[in-house]
Amino acid sequence: MPERQVTNSVRTLRFLAGEMTQADLGRRVGVTRQTIAAIEAGKYAPSLETAFRIAEVLQKPFDEVFRWE
Amino acid sequence: MLPQERFAYVWLAALALVFGGYFIAVALVPAAHETATELGRITLLGAALVLLALVVGVDRLVAHFRADEDEPVITDERDLLVKQHATSAAYYVLIACMIVVGCVMPFEAGGWDIVHAALFAIVLAEVVHHGLILIGYRQGLRA
Numbered sequence: 001m002p003e004r005q006v007t008n009s010v011r012t013l014r015f016l017a018g019e020m021t022q023a024d025l026g027r028r029v030g031v032t033r034q035t036i037a038a039i040e041a042g043k044y045a046p047s048l049e050t051a052f053r054i055a056e057v058l059q060k061p062f063d064e065v066f067r068w069e
Numbered sequence: 070m071l072p073q074e075r076f077a078y079v080w081l082a083a084l085a086l087v088f089g090g091y092f093i094a095v096a097l098v099p100a101a102h103e104t105a106t107e108l109g110r111i112t113l114l115g116a117a118l119v120l121l122a123l124v125v126g127v128d129r130l131v132a133h134f135r136a137d138e139d140e141p142v143i144t145d146e147r148d149l150l151v152k153q154h155a156t157s158a159a160y161y162v163l164i165a166c167m168i169v170v171g172c173v174m175p176f177e178a179g180g181w182d183i184v185h186a187a188l189f190a191i192v193l194a195e196v197v198h199h200g201l202i203l204i205g206y207r208q209g210l211r212a
Binding site for chain 2: 030034035044
């Protein structure tokens with residue numbers, strides 16, 4: 001069975017949301033700038049709660065931000 | 070670099086410097102250590118511990134005064150996850166070593182051999198702990 005993982009479009013959506021910085025997104029979500037960078041790089045899969053918060057801040061449906069593929 | 074990551078680097082460097090030096094000295098000059106008085110041995114061990122505390126303490130002070138007010142140090146879920154993974158692994162390393170030190174060594178060794186083995190176990194567990202923190206931040210971690 002091929003290994004699936006959580007992928008995301010945070011970087012693109014952040015750019016489309018007025019070029020929001022990682023620090024700004026992190027502050028609004030409640031995590032550090034480094035954690036946002038790790039999420040974007042696929043080095044960290046956030047908790048469900050943080051993932052929902054990111055989608056909320058980016059004003060996008062959850063499945064547009066995070067995917068399981 | 071996150072403060073937690075930098076602190077792990079400092080701990081690893083301090084452990085390598087202080088206890089690397091201590092264990093090498095004890096192993097390379099066993100005669101000197103064996104002929105030393107109890108006070109001399111305790112002084113050497115105490116000096117190593119004080120040096121470790123100084124290195125780590127000075128780093129904490131420097132970090133405190135250089136803290137960036139625009140980017141406050143907060144602990145988020147990723148920090149907790151990295152710390153949790155590192156602590157669990159270090160705990161098992163420490164327990165395994167302590168079983169050897171406390172349940173096996175007393176039948177075959179005694180005195181300072183046991184002290185040094187226990188100290189080595191603690192240092193090893195600390196190295197595993199801080200090493201895994203670095204790996205967790207550098208290579209990523211999945212819950």
